[in-house]
Amino acid sequence: MNWISDWALPKVKAIFGGTREVPDNLWHKCPSCEQMIFHRDLERNLHVCTHCGHHMRISANARVKATLDEGWSRIELPKAPADPLRFRDQRRYGDRLKEAQQKNAMDDAVLVAQGSIEGRKAVVAAFEFAFMGGSMGAGVGEALVTAAKLAVLQDAPLIVFTASGGARMQEGTVSLMQMPRTVIATRMVKEAGLPFIVVMCDPTTGGVTASFAMLGDIHIAEPGALIGFAGARVIEQTVREKLPEGFQRAEYLLQHGILDMVVKRHDMRATLARVISLLREPMPLVTPTPDLPALPAPDAPAEAARPA
Structure with a gap:
């Protein structure tokens, strides 16, 4: 698309002034x-x-804004220990974490909010993939546990939008321990009789898929979302077979029973409202119709006149 830089941009600069960037x-x-x-x-x-x-891919804030009604509020999350292992590769993990926090205006890779969806109460946790690939460390585990407790406290369904590359390697075993923690969080919601809905966005992989993401009461995905545990190349090298086309895409998983539905982003809000309504609101009682009297049998056809 060289015409943009060679033709369009000079024209725009000429209209608005050559010195204006x-x-x-x-x-x-x-x-x-x-x-x-x-x-x-x-x-x-x-x-x-x-x-x-x-x-x-969109930001966690944009996703929550598109899902909840106006007036939703962001939940302040407990502080998780930063850099528990004093990890360092080419850079200090603490420096990487601070940079991601400043860039995304978030403490970690999950945003938790409370509000309503078309008038129905809901607690939403949305992953921010731009925050270190949405990786799951202690902060993410703490956020999901907090969201589960809030859902139980408010008697509201918990909806999680996942977009993650898996566990955060810079936190080692601490990040792996978030897998059972998030599973326990889902149990808290289910034992309270509340719906736990997972919306899988691109990508949902690794430890997130291997833990709470596959434990929802309803599994929804956006079109074309990459969903799986290990990468396709790793699987092919392990099983020594060529994988089918679109093996880890949402549409393939829907056909094979892993997902309940694939929903376009424009229809997500209405779909979530309908699902919450079906799971939470009592069905109207159907008044039985009184028995109607039996209809009389039709008259027998008259016999045709016989010739004399």
């Missing part, structure tokens, strides 16, 4: 069809490609 993020390229989309059109369309319908 034009932002570089006005246009976004769809990773699927590679068409260019104006940033305002993309935001209005919930980051779904206007040409091919590809669902791009």
Whole structure:
């Protein structure tokens, strides 16, 4: 798309003045069809490609805003121990963590909010993939436990939007311990008789898939979402077989019974409201219809006159 830099940008600069700088993020390229989309059109369309319908990754804040009614509130989460292992590779883990916190305005990779969906109470936990790949460390485990406790306290369903690469390697065994912690959190919600709904977004892999993400009462996914535990290349090398096309995509998993439904982002809010209504609101009683009197038998056809 050299015409943008060679022709379009000089024209824009000429219109608005040669010294005025034009932002570089006005246009976004769809990773699927590679068409260019104006940033305002993309935001209005919930980051779904206007040409091919590809669902791009969005921030946790944007996802919660698109799901909950106006007036929702963000929940302050308990502080988790930072860098418990004093881990260092090319950089200190503590420095990486601070950089991610400043960039995303979040303490860790999960945002928890309370509000309503079309008037129905709900607690939502949304993963932020831009925060170190949405990896699950102690902070994420603490966030999910807090969300589960809040759901039980408010007698509201818990909805989790997953987008993660798995456990956070910089926290070692501490990150692996979040798998049983999150499983216990789901048990808290279910034992209270509340729905636990998991919406799997691109990507949902690793320890997140191996723990709470597959324990929902209802499993929903966005179109084309990558869902699995290990990568396709690792699986092929292990089983020594060629995997089917789209082996770890949402549509394939729906056909094989892993998911309950695949829902487009524009329909997600209405779908969640309908699911909560079916699971939480009592069905109206059907008044039995009184027995109607039996209809009389039709008259027998008259016999045709016989010739004399």
